[in-house]
Amino acid sequence: MIWIDGLTKTYAGGFRALNNVSLEINRGEIFALLGPNGAGKTTLINVVCGIVNATAGKVEVDGHDIVSDYRLTRAKIGLVPQEMPTESFETVWNTCQFSRGLFGKPASPDHLEKVLKSLSLWDRKDTISMELSGGMKRRVLIAKALAHEPEVLFLDEPTAGVDVELRQDMWNVVAALREEGVTVILTTHYIEEAEQLADRVGVINHGEIILVEEKEKLMRDLGKKQLVLNLPTPLAEVPPQLASYQLELSDDRLDLTYTYDTKRERTGITALLGELNAAGIHFTDLQTSQSSLEDIFVDLVNRGR
Amino acid sequence: MNVHAVKAIYRYEMARMFRTVVQSIVAPVLSTSLYFVIFGAAIGSRITEIDGVSYGSFIVPGLIMLSIMTESISNSSFAIYFPKFTGTIFELLSAPVSYGEVMLGYVGAAASKSVIIGTIILLTANFFVDIEIAHPLIMVAFLLLTCVSFCLFGFILGIWATGWEKLTIVPTLIIMPLTFLGGTFYSISMLPPIWQTISLFNPVVYLISGFRWSFYENADVSVALSLGITIGFLVTCVLVVRWIFKTGYRLRS
Numbered sequence: 421m422i423w424i425d426g427l428t429k430t431y432a433g434g435f436r437a438l439n440n441v442s443l444e445i446n447r448g449e450i451f452a453l454l455g456p457n458g459a460g461k462t463t464l465i466n467v468v469c470g471i472v473n474a475t476a477g478k479v480e481v482d483g484h485d486i487v488s489d490y491r492l493t494r495a496k497i498g499l500v501p502q503e504m505p506t507e508s509f510e511t512v513w514n515t516c517q518f519s520r521g522l523f524g525k526p527a528s529p530d531h532l533e534k535v536l537k538s539l540s541l542w543d544r545k546d547t548i549s550m551e552l553s554g555g556m557k558r559r560v561l562i563a564k565a566l567a568h569e570p571e572v573l574f575l576d577e578p579t580a581g582v583d584v585e586l587r588q589d590m591w592n593v594v595a596a597l598r599e600e601g602v603t604v605i606l607t608t609h610y611i612e613e614a615e616q617l618a619d620r621v622g623v624i625n626h627g628e629i630i631l632v633e634e635k636e637k638l639m640r641d642l643g644k645k646q647l648v649l650n651l652p653t654p655l656a657e658v659p660p661q662l663a664s665y666q667l668e669l670s671d672d673r674l675d676l677t678y679t680y681d682t683k684r685e686r687t688g689i690t691a692l693l694g695e696l697n698a699a700g701i702h703f704t705d706l707q708t709s710q711s712s713l714e715d716i717f718v719d720l721v722n723r724g725r
Numbered sequence: 726m727n728v729h730a731v732k733a734i735y736r737y738e739m740a741r742m743f744r745t746v747v748q749s750i751v752a753p754v755l756s757t758s759l760y761f762v763i764f765g766a767a768i769g770s771r772i773t774e775i776d777g778v779s780y781g782s783f784i785v786p787g788l789i790m791l792s793i794m795t796e797s798i799s800n801s802s803f804a805i806y807f808p809k810f811t812g813t814i815f816e817l818l819s820a821p822v823s824y825g826e827v828m829l830g831y832v833g834a835a836a837s838k839s840v841i842i843g844t845i846i847l848l849t850a851n852f853f854v855d856i857e858i859a860h861p862l863i864m865v866a867f868l869l870l871t872c873v874s875f876c877l878f879g880f881i882l883g884i885w886a887t888g889w890e891k892l893t894i895v896p897t898l899i900i901m902p903l904t905f906l907g908g909t910f911y912s913i914s915m916l917p918p919i920w921q922t923i924s925l926f927n928p929v930v931y932l933i934s935g936f937r938w939s940f941y942e943n944a945d946v947s948v949a950l951s952l953g954i955t956i957g958f959l960v961t962c963v964l965v966v967r968w969i970f971k972t973g974y975r976l977r978s
């Protein structure tokens with residue numbers, strides 16, 4: 421659906437925000453773009469949407485060049501920007517209708533009604549958008565972006581600073597859009613969001629894409645699980661007969677950690693517990709934890725330093 | 726052509742005007758009416774006729790021009806500067822619209838507003854002084870051309886301005902003096918010869934002269950020249966807007 425090749429953006433001051441980025445986004449998928457502040461996420465989105473001019477490289481949307489065929493490509497795209505502009509003295513309804521017209525679609529009260537209802541904005545449709553709360557304003561921005569029935573939706577940090585309820589609402593909206601076959605690209609700092617929603621994940625840092633992977637595969641490949649056993653008394657050392665488990669003893673000698681791979685058929689947990697018992701090592705409690713996308717992400721970004 | 730976009734922009738802008746009807750229509754009409762009262766009725770009666778036209782009537786075309794020029798510039802510069810200032814311009818930049826459509830929408834709405842203001846002032850003036858319009862069609866042509874070209878100029882100004890100060894500095898420091906020295910309140914022929922020559926470098930002189938000719942058939946410069954200069958100004962503005970949207974000057978980084 422979106423094909424980016426060798427995209428480079430150097431801002432007027434000489435700062436290179438994107439460096440030879442190539443990326444392909446499939447039709448109908450939800451793609452999460454992760455990256456620390458200043459990585460170039462917004463710049464990338466803005467180039468595709470036509471707000472920022474590329475310095476070099478080529479972008480196609482649905483097979484059309486974003487520069488020479490900008491009418492075709494832009495009509496297919498909806499954008500919810502990261503910065504929330506303080507609009508407007510118009511009612512929610514009018515501002516959404518404006519967006520639809522601007523993107524070349526004839527008025528469709530039915531569609532607007534559907535969009536506003538899905539975002540719980542219907543009873544606010546005659547309110548002046550300036551008088552809405554911040555979270556409501558963000559909903560209006562989403563409604564505006566969806567007003568022209570885009571095939572691709574960019575959500576630039578849609579849930580930064582919104583409450584749990586709105587976040588859930590947005591996730592529902594994204595899920596519903598996916599059902600309709602809309603391609604969604606979202607940037608986020610909440611890894612949890614990517615974990616919940618995305619089909620694929622891309623990580624960008626210093627203007628370069630450092631990883632693109634299926635989320636499931638990413639989490640499977642890198643997703644190790646750990647079992648932590650809390651001991652009642654400090655253990656001097658791990659008994660030699662347990663060496664094959666590669667247990668780690670914490671500095672205070674009160675925790676034993678076993679790392680295992682969830683995708684293996686045998687995790688070795690039952691055997692380990694049996695052998696611990698045989699060795700006379702007791703424990704008071706145990707926890708398991710799975711490395712999250714967050715760990716993976718932090719790890720990747722740190723490696724890039 | 727993205728007709729829906731042009732309509733959307735036009736409607737949005739017109740709605741803005743009707744929302745602020747006092748500021749956008751009543752205020753300019755009122756302030757211009759004050760000129761009629763002062764110069765037309767009060768002082769005007771003590772000033773001799775100019776080329777056979779009473780002073781009160783003489784200043785009407787110039788005052789209309791003065792008013793629509795300033796209103797056109799301030800309306801259309803604000804219309805594009807404000808979204809730039811608040812950030813809502815992202816929507817316009819990401820929309821499938823060409824420079825021509827953006828221009829039609831914004832400049833069309835601002836020019837409509839100016840035409841409305843000009844017409845109301847003309848009707849109001851009718852209450853205070855005698856007005857004849859010798860060439861109504863040419864009068865309308867001048868009115869439209871002036872509205873459109875000054876709205877275009879304001880549009881460029883709004884894109885160029887990077888702060889509120891710049892937005893107001895051009896109208897007050899350049900346009901105001903040019904219009905006041907452009908023959909609103911006097912005929913260029915009343916000036917000493919050297920100032921007459923200098924005045925010919927002021928484009929506003931041609932606008933006011935041509936516009937006044939359509940009323941009373943007396944002009945400081947030839948009407949064809951007036952029309953030519955007005956159209957030239959308009960074409961220049963269109964080309965500048967085209968260049969702005971081609972290069973993204975002060976719009977796209």
Ligand SMILES: Nc1ncnc2c1ncn2[C@@H]1O[C@H](COP(=O)(O)OP(=O)(O)OP(=O)(O)O)[C@@H](O)[C@H]1O
Pocket residue numbers: 431432433435436437455456457458459460461462463464502978
């Ligand atoms: N208009 C601009 N002019 C100059 N530099 C810019 C401009 N916009 C962004 N930058 C720089 O480009 C880099 C990338 O910015 P960008 O907004 O794309 O980052 P981001 O990944 O979206 O960050 P965040 O997570 O904070 O939103 C930053 O270093 C930023 O300072």
Ligand SMILES: [Mg+2]
Pocket residue numbers: 461462463502576
């Ligand atoms: Mg950003």
